Amino acid sequence: MACALLLLPTSLPSAPTGPLTVKLRPREGTSVAQGRAFSFVIRAHNASPDPMPITLSVELQSPSPADATVVVVEWATTVPANGTADRDLQVTASQWFAPLGTYRLMARNGKRVAGSALSFEVLAPEASVPAFKDVTTGSGLSTVLPVDTCGDRTAAAAWGDVDGDGDLDLYVPSRGGPAQLWINDGGGHFTEEATIRGVDNAGRKGTAGVFADYDNDGDQDLYVSNFGSPNRLYRNDGSGHFTDVAQFAGVAVQSAGATAAWGDYDDDGNLDL
Numbered sequence: 001m002a003c004a005l006l007l008l009p010t011s012l013p014s015a016p017t018g019p020l021t022v023k024l025r026p027r028e029g030t031s032v033a034q035g036r037a038f039s040f041v042i043r044a045h046n047a048s049p050d051p052m053p054i055t056l057s058v059e060l061q062s063p064s065p066a067d068a069t070v071v072v073v074e075w076a077t078t079v080p081a082n083g084t085a086d087r088d089l090q091v092t093a094s095q096w097f098a099p100l101g102t103y104r105l106m107a108r109n110g111k112r113v114a115g116s117a118l119s120f121e122v123l124a125p126e127a128s129v130p131a132f133k134d135v136t137t138g139s140g141l142s143t144v145l146p147v148d149t150c151g152d153r154t155a156a157a158a159w160g161d162v163d164g165d166g167d168l169d170l171y172v173p174s175r176g177g178p179a180q181l182w183i184n185d186g187g188g189h190f191t192e193e194a195t196i197r198g199v200d201n202a203g204r205k206g207t208a209g210v211f212a213d214y215d216n217d218g219d220q221d222l223y224v225s226n227f228g229s230p231n232r233l234y235r236n237d238g239s240g241h242f243t244d245v246a247q248f249a250g251v252a253v254q255s256a257g258a259t260a261a262w263g264d265y266d267d268d269g270n271l272d273l
Contacts, residue, residue, distance in 0.1 A: 062103060103120055156207065178202055
């Protein structure tokens with residue numbers, strides 16, 4: 001479900017008094033380590049003699065930036081006459097917000113807050129959080145793929161040691177131009193060599209590449225899914241140079257598939273596709 005980030009006033013209008021009451025309560029406690037899910041229950045009570053269909057949205061409000069709020073779940077149900085309905089839910093604050101501190105959960109019935117807010121504390125994480133550094137430019141991988149007119153499709157890259165030197169190389173298919181094969185020099189610096197190694201997928205719109213040693217000769221071969229044209233199976237000669245053998249192998253299928261997968265489904269020691 002798509003979630004929109006909203007900036008809302010601290011003071012929110014409450015739902016008018018009526019037959020429906022809504023309560024939020026914690027399942028176990030009111031604190032959780034960052035990255036862990038906070039469990040709570042939402043309960044709706046209908047005091048009217050008729051069943052009541054409702055749609056409630058639950059919002060999470062961050063301590064920083066002040067009043068930043070995101071809808072984390074929606075609940076549609078029918079509360080029985082003179083009865084209750086409840087649902088167990090979870091929310092992980094770090095999915096949307098980074099800071100530690102006191103968060104608030106609020107149920108909203110339409111545009112009005114239903115019931116009281118539930119506060120919980122997000123504490124320091126239980127494990128060290130890894131830090132990442134962007135080394136794209138320094139590694140030589142700063143590249144731009146050609147623009148694709150079909151915006152709802154992506155190209156799935158693949159890592160594999162194509163030249164058998166013990167480090168991972170990177171294959172990047174493209175729907176808008178030739179594919180790229182970035183060869184790792186062992187020091188984390190890459191050079192694009194798709195054409196000279198025979199895997200530029202020229203003339204076809206690549207959607208994904210999947211490495212596997214399909215012929216059990218000890219090197220990584222490459223299957224490429226294409227959009228609107230036959231897929232390709234590139235056989236590695238052992239030195240990191242490839243030949244398309246899809247037609248010979250019987251896997252030059254044509255489909256609109258997004259990717260492919262290898263696995264030995266019949267347990268005979270050979271990879272199936």
